[in-house]
Amino acid sequence: MDSDDLDRYATDAVLADGLTVHIRPIRSADNDRMLAMWGRLSPETIRMRFFAPRTMDAEQMRFFSDVDYRDRFALVAETGGRIVGVSRFDRLDGQPSSAEFAVLVEDAEHGRGIGTALLRALVEPAGDLGITGFVGDVLRENSRMIRMLRDAGLQPAFSDYGSVVHTTFRSTPTETFLATGDEQDRLAAVAALRSVFSPGSIAVVGASRDPATIGGLVFDNLLRGRFQGPVYPVNPAAAHVQSVAAYASVADCPTVPEMVVVCVPAPFVRDVVHDAARLGTKAAVIISAGFNEAGPDGSRRERELMEVVRSHGIRVVGPNCMGVLNADEAVRMNGTFSPVFGPPGRVAFSSQSGALGLAILAAAQRLGLGLSSFASVGNKADLSGNDLLQYWESDPGTDVILLYLESFGNPRKFGRIARRVGRRKPIVAVKSGRSESGTRAASSHTGALAAGDVAVEALFRQAGVIRTTTLEELFSVATVLANQPVPGGNRVGILTNGGGPGILAADACESNGLEVPELAPGTVERLGRLLPVEAAIRNPVDMIASASAANYGRAMRFLADDPGIDALLVIFVPPVVTRAEDVAHEMAAARTEIDVPVLSVFMSERGVPAELTGARIPSFRFPEGAAQALGHVARYGRWRSRPLGNVVE
Structure with a gap:
């Protein structure tokens, strides 16, 4: 194989602790570093690998470091400039489709999943070289190796030969192999982002005495937000930053900051990240701009940064982002330059745009939509939206996931993850770049390639992602999902005290894929006994302008009891005789007895009564907005109720 062919087997494997190792084909130039790794192996590890004590000199090591990449192939794992593990296979004489495998990891790195990653990484080159099966012998007492074989998802078969166990397994990917990889990837993403969203300690490098600067604002926000851990300002030019003792470098901090x-x-930036990673810092949120989005020099700078990141295994959010936020009372971290730190909630948000993130946080606070956590991913040089989805999938404090996307790093992986996550937690996304000019702008903004809109639409539809065209629409859908159950169908009962708004609501519902069905005879009879003869009781139910607040509550209960109704849309136009607060009070009381989702439209200049907010009933100014949001949620409900099926890739 030539060097280009070998380069495609290089990868950055994310480990169980959320950090990474770089895996690549071995080179003859690695001989000295391989010998250095050998010197760090314990006698017991050597015995487990070779079944007996063994010494190794430079010439003997060349047998292992010099391979032909055809019949003999090897991969190494490296971190911090050290080779810490190796995996290999040697084709069997007379059995060209079979090979003997071996894996070796130095003692200090045991238990991190490096061996599993190295073994799984052999599958692709083996397949390319026509090898379909692996064989190997393992000492019976080597329980770590036997467990690793099972953990890799390769479904090994074992034969007992006394003190030695012979194992065989197919080297072609199976459903189990792929599923195991997905689960390991999910666990790794959760571990990595735990250090981002719930770090034990934080250092702000570039913290400023001036709270109007980015570094000053981030540090001030962490202090004002009452982050539940130490925050170290790092500024070599200041003894104190905002009344807190400052440190000249990350190394001078009292403890190694987790983030x-x-x-x-x-x-x-590169040197800062290198110094922090060398000390053992697990995560870096890089707010600084001037990387891939900034032309050739910026692209070079980002490549150099990522070389440091990969060599040490530290994880990165950004660069070119506005930071991260966790509103959980046990964390209270506003690591952004947004002054907005709203109340905690159960909605998570990822934004690829930092500037838009500022508006998003402000809008969420204005709408009373509490956030569990927020991340501005910027250039997505390392951690991406796919990682965030997997973190929020496992986060017990998140029920709804919102995304603002400009580009996809790995659309196929996004589709797989979103389909899985969406079965339990709805995902709502705004994908910009729908037009030619928008696509061009999105590509230049973060330096990433934007996908074509037709492909994006197909991807979202297959993955069950609720796509909205505007942020206003996204927040409307999120408000419904965060406060109401997903409807079991698309049949809507409309209740109003004005004929015109009821007609508009019916038209809007049908335009958004919803049905406004005839009511059951029993429901019509009950409404007929409740309402005056002038009322329309067929759906939409027009109680006329004289409708009392009490009748709103009773009529809501009647409609919710109808077996042909999956959701209620309740409209109130303030007349002279009925107070909006009284109607809201009755609606809130009725909501506690109703199982179907309830949306309201209060067409009042006085805004939404507090009673509705307290009862978690979403309210809209006009029927069209409510119908649009409900249509999205109902389509999501239909997708979620269908069998998942399989995606052909």
Whole structure:
């Protein structure tokens, strides 16, 4: 194989602790570093690998580091400039489709999943070289190796030969192999982002005495938000930052920070991340701009940054982002430059645009939509929206996931993850770049390629992602999902005290894929006894302008009891005789006895009564907005109720 062919087997494997190792084909130039790894192996690890004590010199090591990439193939795992593990296979004489495998990881790195990653990484080159099966012998007492074979998802078969166990397994990917990889990827994403959203300590590198600067604002927000852990300001030019003792470097902090927030000019970012990673910092949120979005020099700078990131295994959000936020009372971290830190909730939000993130946080607070966590991913050089989806899938504090997307790094992986996550937690997304000019702008904004809109629409539809065209629409859908159950169908009962709004609501419902059915005879009879003869009781139910607040509550209960109704849309136009607060009070009381989702339209300049907010009944100014949001949620409900099926890739 030539060097280009070998390069495609290089990958960054995310481990169980959320950090990464770089896996690549071995080179003859690795001989000295392989010998250095050998020197760090314990006698017991050597015995488990070779079944007996063994020494190794440079010449003997060349047998292992010099391979032909055809009949003998090897991969190494490296981190921090050290080779810490190796996997290999050797084709069997007379059995060209079979090979003997071996895996070796140095003692200090045991238990992190490096061996599993190295073994799984052999599958692709083996398949390319016509090898369909692996064989190997393992000492019976080597329980770590036997467990690793099972954990890799390769479904090994074992034969007992006394003190030695012979194992065989197919080297072609199976459903179990792929499913195991997905689960390992999910666990790794959760571990990585735990250090981002719930770090034990934070250093703000570039913290400023001036709270009007980015570094000053981020540090001030962490203090004002009452982050539940130490926050270290790092500024070599200041003894104190905002009345807190400052440190000249990350290394000078009293403890190694679990996460650093980097707010220094782009040329200095690489060294900051290198120093933090070398100390053992697990995550970096890089707010600094001037990378892939900034032309050739910025692209080079980002490549150099990522070389440091991969060599040490630290995880990165950004660069070119506005930071991260966790509203959980046990964390209270506003690691962004947004002054808005709203009340905690159960909605998570990821934004690829930092500037838009500012508006998003402000809008969420204005609408009373509490957030569990927020991340601005920027250039997505490392951690991406796919990682966030997997983290929020496992987060017990998140029920709804919102996304603002400009590009996809790995659309196929996004589709797989979103289909799985969406069965339990709805995903609502705004994907910009629907037009040619929008696509061009999105590509230049973060330096990533934007996908064509037809392909995006198909991907979202297959994955069950609720796509909205505007942020206003996204927030409307999110408000319904965060406060009401997903309807079991698309049949809507409309209740109003004005004929015109009821007609508009019916038209809007049908335009959004909803049905406004005839009511059951029993429901019509009950409404007929409740309402005056002038009322229309067929659906929409027009109680006329004189409708009392009490009748609103009773009529809601009657409609919700109808077996042909899946959701209620309740409209109130303030007349002279009935107070909006009284209607809202009756609606809130009725809501506690109703199982179907309830949306309201209060066409009042006085805004939404507090009683509706307290009862978690979403309210809209006009029927069209309510019908649009309900239509999205109902379509999601239909998708979720269908069998998942299989995606042909």
